[in-house]
Amino acid sequence: MMATLESMHPVFSRNEVFEFLKPEVPPSLDLDRGVILYLEGISVSFDGFKAINDLNLYIDDGELRCIIGPNGAGKTTMMDIITGKTTPDTGSAWFGQNINLLKLDEPEIAAAGIGRKFQKPTVFENHTTYENLELAMAGNKGIMATLGAKLSSEQQDRIAEALMLIGLVEQAKIQAGALSHGQKQWLEIGMLLMQNPKLVLIDEPVAGMTHQEMDRTAELLHNLAGEHSVVVVEHDMDFIRSIAQKVTVLHQGSVLAEGNMDDIQNNQKVIEVYLGG
Amino acid sequence: MSIIKSLYRDKVGMVMLTLLTLMAVIIPACNQVFPEGHTFHISTFTMTLLGKYLCYALLALSVDLVWGYLGILSLGHGAFFGLGGYAMGMYLMRQIGDRGVYGNPLLPDFMVFLNWQELPWFWHGFNWFAFAMLMVMLAPAALAFIFGWFAFKSRVTGVYLSIITQAMTYALLLAFFRNEMGFGGNNGLTDFKDILGFSLQNDATKAGLFMASAIALILGYISCRYITQSKLGRVCTAIRDQESRVRFLGYRVEHAKLFIFTFSAVLAGIAGALYVPQVGIINPTEFSPLNSIEIVIWVAVGGRATLYGAVAGALVVNYAKSYLTAAFPDAWLFGLGALFILVTLFLPQGISGGITALFKKKEAR
Numbered sequence: 001m002m003a004t005l006e007s008m009h010p011v012f013s014r015n016e017v018f019e020f021l022k023p024e025v026p027p028s029l030d031l032d033r034g035v036i037l038y039l040e041g042i043s044v045s046f047d048g049f050k051a052i053n054d055l056n057l058y059i060d061d062g063e064l065r066c067i068i069g070p071n072g073a074g075k076t077t078m079m080d081i082i083t084g085k086t087t088p089d090t091g092s093a094w095f096g097q098n099i100n101l102l103k104l105d106e107p108e109i110a111a112a113g114i115g116r117k118f119q120k121p122t123v124f125e126n127h128t129t130y131e132n133l134e135l136a137m138a139g140n141k142g143i144m145a146t147l148g149a150k151l152s153s154e155q156q157d158r159i160a161e162a163l164m165l166i167g168l169v170e171q172a173k174i175q176a177g178a179l180s181h182g183q184k185q186w187l188e189i190g191m192l193l194m195q196n197p198k199l200v201l202i203d204e205p206v207a208g209m210t211h212q213e214m215d216r217t218a219e220l221l222h223n224l225a226g227e228h229s230v231v232v233v234e235h236d237m238d239f240i241r242s243i244a245q246k247v248t249v250l251h252q253g254s255v256l257a258e259g260n261m262d263d264i265q266n267n268q269k270v271i272e273v274y275l276g277g
Numbered sequence: 278m279s280i281i282k283s284l285y286r287d288k289v290g291m292v293m294l295t296l297l298t299l300m301a302v303i304i305p306a307c308n309q310v311f312p313e314g315h316t317f318h319i320s321t322f323t324m325t326l327l328g329k330y331l332c333y334a335l336l337a338l339s340v341d342l343v344w345g346y347l348g349i350l351s352l353g354h355g356a357f358f359g360l361g362g363y364a365m366g367m368y369l370m371r372q373i374g375d376r377g378v379y380g381n382p383l384l385p386d387f388m389v390f391l392n393w394q395e396l397p398w399f400w401h402g403f404n405w406f407a408f409a410m411l412m413v414m415l416a417p418a419a420l421a422f423i424f425g426w427f428a429f430k431s432r433v434t435g436v437y438l439s440i441i442t443q444a445m446t447y448a449l450l451l452a453f454f455r456n457e458m459g460f461g462g463n464n465g466l467t468d469f470k471d472i473l474g475f476s477l478q479n480d481a482t483k484a485g486l487f488m489a490s491a492i493a494l495i496l497g498y499i500s501c502r503y504i505t506q507s508k509l510g511r512v513c514t515a516i517r518d519q520e521s522r523v524r525f526l527g528y529r530v531e532h533a534k535l536f537i538f539t540f541s542a543v544l545a546g547i548a549g550a551l552y553v554p555q556v557g558i559i560n561p562t563e564f565s566p567l568n569s570i571e572i573v574i575w576v577a578v579g580g581r582a583t584l585y586g587a588v589a590g591a592l593v594v595n596y597a598k599s600y601l602t603a604a605f606p607d608a609w610l611f612g613l614g615a616l617f618i619l620v621t622l623f624l625p626q627g628i629s630g631g632i633t634a635l636f637k638k639k640e641a642r
């Protein structure tokens with residue numbers, strides 16, 4: 001009798017947390033080798049069309065990487081895979097040494113520390129600039145925590161800081177839908193800052209921007225790099241030259257060339273794809 | 278504290294809550310204190326009719342919470358209302374005791390009629406008021422939770438989601454029509470005698486039920502307002518506008534939907550439970566798809582995503598319906614249709630949107 005009770009003890013113990021109730025917190029990121037993202041042998045096809053074809057890509061911790069490639073090269077699809085929106089047919093995707101991205105869904109990947117800016121600016125148009133930043137802020141995103149959430153003064157400071165950085169202090173109380181195209185792009189970058197991710201994926205940040213706006217964006221991205229690892233997808237060559245360290249060229253779903261900007265511009269294969277194709 | 282804060286900025290809501298509080302006191306008082314024939318007397322008929330509207334208003338509130346703030350156009354909220362109503366009806370049936378036509382102390386009349394020998398297992402416990410009230414909330418919550426679990430996990434949205442909510446209430450309609458289900462078949466549950474020992478024929482009991490409905494609506498409004506003004510409320514409207522973006526920010530969208538949908542179902546269940554003793558019957562027609570669509574019309578007429586709009590819409594449409602059915606028994610459906618068309622044409626934001634626009638114009642002048 002006592003023995004049975006004894007064996008039941010762990011079940012009834014007050015601090016027992018059952019396996020199925022444990023939140024699936026991804027293990028903390030292991031960056032021992034200095035590489036934050038590994039994509040190996042990834043392929044995806046949509047109705048038989050290979051959008052990504054045996055893609056291999058490594059991003060170093062703290063790096064600012066530019067990815068270029070003609071329309072339909074698979075750049076956005078690659079980001080979809082990293083962030084859990086699309087599941088690849090084959091291959092592996094690791095965040096640091098220890099987090100298998102293919103096992104996680106979107107919120108889990110976001111919680112693990114990957115933030116994303118979309119090709120089309122997608123801010124919450126019916127929320128103010130301030131509220132957009134508040135929603136993006138890192139922290140407990142559980143339902144009950146969100147229901148009772150109150151902004152601490154520290155959090156308010158963080159939002160104010162982000163507003164300064166993206167230059168939208170005066171627009172704080174304005175609905176995001178009323179912002180200009182460029183301002184929306186910056187707001188999205190600000191939202192990334194609030195999320196405080198380890199790895200930031202940015203899809204075409206300067207499409208449709210004026211030159212002045214572009215310069216401001218380049219500055220912002222430089223601010224992001226170092227503390228965060230940044231992957232930028234862009235078409236605009238001038239812009240890439242203004243920020244690039246290392247450039248990867250994607251073509252028909254796989255890597256065509258990789259190197260610094262000068263190497264890339266003199267690479268015969270790249271010239272063919274861009275000029276001959 | 279934050280509850281008070283969430284109300285403080287809501288001027289229209291405050292006016293409405295004040296009116297509701299006054300109604301909760303004055304109408305039962307006028308009915309009870311002043312004798313029939315007195316100028317200030319309010320007839321029991323009018324009071325009960327208004328009480329019914331208040332239940333509808335709470336139901337509309339629950340639909341606005343999921344439709345206006347979360348973007349889920351539920352065409353099946355009548356199911357939750359009905360389940361709450363049935364839970365209350367089962368309690369009222371058990372209260373009849375041996376005063377039924379067949380005088381069976383344990384079995385409700387319809388079971389005796391069907392030659393049943395014992396009470397089905399799911400009728401046990403309903404002789405206790407507290408248990409029945411728990412079921413008023415738990416039954417709709419369980420249905421909403423299970424339904425939502427599958428629908429939201431598999432990311433069904435938009436029209437498809439609306440259609441399956443409609444299918445859900447239709448399935449219940451068919452099920453409750455069957456005598457074997459043990460809920461009185463197409464006659465439903467009726468001939469109630471008393472509630473908590475007070476006779477339902479008594480005007481004072483009816484005044485009490487009216488007051489309870491008003492209080493439920495007030496508390497329902499305050500809790501909805503609290504939720505929508507919280508950060509969770511902002512997450513919900515973000516989900517409504519850009520669902521996938523919210524996921525990439527790290528929020529569990531399906532959990533938020535499940536929470537709000539279930540809470541809304543509980544509100545609808547409470548509305549149903551207060552409705553049943555006032556109308557004296559609950560039958561499967563409450564599950565009919567048309568009923569659920571009507572709720573959506575109330576909210577659309579009142580204006581989405583304001584909460585008070587839903588309350589106003591339910592009151593206005595139902596008053597119009599009562600008036601038109603009496604004045605133009607043949608044409609009332611056309612009148613209701615016309616009201617809906619006029620509102621969508623000239624007040625796309627509903628009545629509440631029209632009023633806000635009017636205020637803005639005045640301020641601008």
Ligand SMILES: Nc1ncnc2c1ncn2[C@@H]1O[C@H](COP(=O)(O)OP(=O)(O)OP(=O)(O)O)[C@@H](O)[C@H]1O
Pocket residue numbers: 046047051069070071072073074075076077078119
């Ligand atoms: N969900 C999908 N279903 C079918 N085809 C898709 C899907 N997503 C992407 N594709 C296809 O995969 C290819 C790669 O698309 P992707 O959006 O990744 O290109 P991209 O490099 O981002 O191009 P752009 O520079 O135009 O943004 C395209 O041919 C596209 O039509």
Ligand SMILES: [Mg+2]
Pocket residue numbers: 075076077119203
């Ligand atoms: Mg793209």
